[in-house]
Amino acid sequence: MPFKRYVEIGRVALVNYGEDYGKLVVIVDVIDQNRALVDAPDMVRSQMNFKRLSLTDIKIDIKRVPKKKELLAAMEAADVKKKWESSSWGRKLIVQKRRASLNDFDRFKLMLAKIKRAGLVKSELAKMKKQSA
Amino acid sequence: MAPKQRTPKVSRNPDLIRGIGKYSRSKMYHKRGLWAIKAKNGGAFPCHEKKPAADVPAVKPPKFYPADDVKKPLINKHKPKPTKLRASITPGTVLIILAGRFKGKRVVFLKQLSSGLLLVTGPFKINGVPLRRVNQSYVIGTSTKVDISGVNVEKFDDKYFAKEGEKKKKKGEGEFFEADKEEKNVLPQEKKDDQKTVDTPLFKAIEGVTDLKTYLAARFSLKHGMKPHELVF
Numbered sequence: 422m423p424f425k426r427y428v429e430i431g432r433v434a435l436v437n438y439g440e441d442y443g444k445l446v447v448i449v450d451v452i453d454q455n456r457a458l459v460d461a462p463d464m465v466r467s468q469m470n471f472k473r474l475s476l477t478d479i480k481i482d483i484k485r486v487p488k489k490k491e492l493l494a495a496m497e498a499a500d501v502k503k504k505w506e507s508s509s510w511g512r513k514l515i516v517q518k519r520r521a522s523l524n525d526f527d528r529f530k531l532m533l534a535k536i537k538r539a540g541l542v543k544s545e546l547a548k549m550k551k552q553s554a
Numbered sequence: 555m556a557p558k559q560r561t562p563k564v565s566r567n568p569d570l571i572r573g574i575g576k577y578s579r580s581k582m583y584h585k586r587g588l589w590a591i592k593a594k595n596g597g598a599f600p601c602h603e604k605k606p607a608a609d610v611p612a613v614k615p616p617k618f619y620p621a622d623d624v625k626k627p628l629i630n631k632h633k634p635k636p637t638k639l640r641a642s643i644t645p646g647t648v649l650i651i652l653a654g655r656f657k658g659k660r661v662v663f664l665k666q667l668s669s670g671l672l673l674v675t676g677p678f679k680i681n682g683v684p685l686r687r688v689n690q691s692y693v694i695g696t697s698t699k700v701d702i703s704g705v706n707v708e709k710f711d712d713k714y715f716a717k718e719g720e721k722k723k724k725k726g727e728g729e730f731f732e733a734d735k736e737e738k739n740v741l742p743q744e745k746k747d748d749q750k751t752v753d754t755p756l757f758k759a760i761e762g763v764t765d766l767k768t769y770l771a772a773r774f775s776l777k778h779g780m781k782p783h784e785l786v787f
Contacts, residue, residue, distance in 0.1 A: 526769055
């Protein structure tokens, strides 16, 4: 099984450890075998070990170590945000965040909704069983 | 009268190092101008007249000396501060009670009493919790708020919740059992009316929000996978 996501300049990655946990960053340069220079619209360009990064499918078109303005422009052009939020990985993370931020009242309303949905499904199933029987 | 504008006292003796001033005692005497004050006052430093000594009544030697020396306890003038109300708890907040016979019940917070305890109500018709006092430590404050503007809680304070004075029991043998039967605590009608006056405006506010009534009627419990330190209330 060959690799599909390569570390290259312009590769968008998700930080999975440390202060910037959860941020989407762009690999802007490779420092050595273990580290990359990494940049994002809301952070200072810094180095990160590859072990802290999870590569995504998204790649943008930039030159090695672009200026911040160029990086922002490239990210807009490639529409990284939209691609990320429509990908299944991105959607999962958004749902996880939403679930974690639920209020006690929200969790109660969610429980009621789940019960209601289950009731509807069961009644439909019962109808179908009756028909086929 | 407006208070006098006083300049803060500045020392005329700058520190060389903490604890050691630049000028000696004699130099400071000169700097402060004490010689000039004395000269103005005719050679002596001006002072208030000594008040005539008040007549101290003669103390009689005590009649009795205790055999052992008893230590006097030290003076403690410490006054406890009023309990600080957590920032998450404001009037109208839904609280989750964590201990006691109403544990798990979700309840509406009304106000903090002078003793520091929180005045709370079910409302009674919804979950059976009456007007009650609850300690802040046994409560989780949720971020759900109920509109409490229509409720008047002025008349409730700690005295309202004080126990009635104990009736003096008669000391008759046969009457003991009878006395126990008579002492059933009936809630006075006044308190029931108070509960109603507090709860009726609350109902309007609660029914305005969907599912809030069933929410308050249900008890809170931890289910599988719920980690309290990660839950947002």
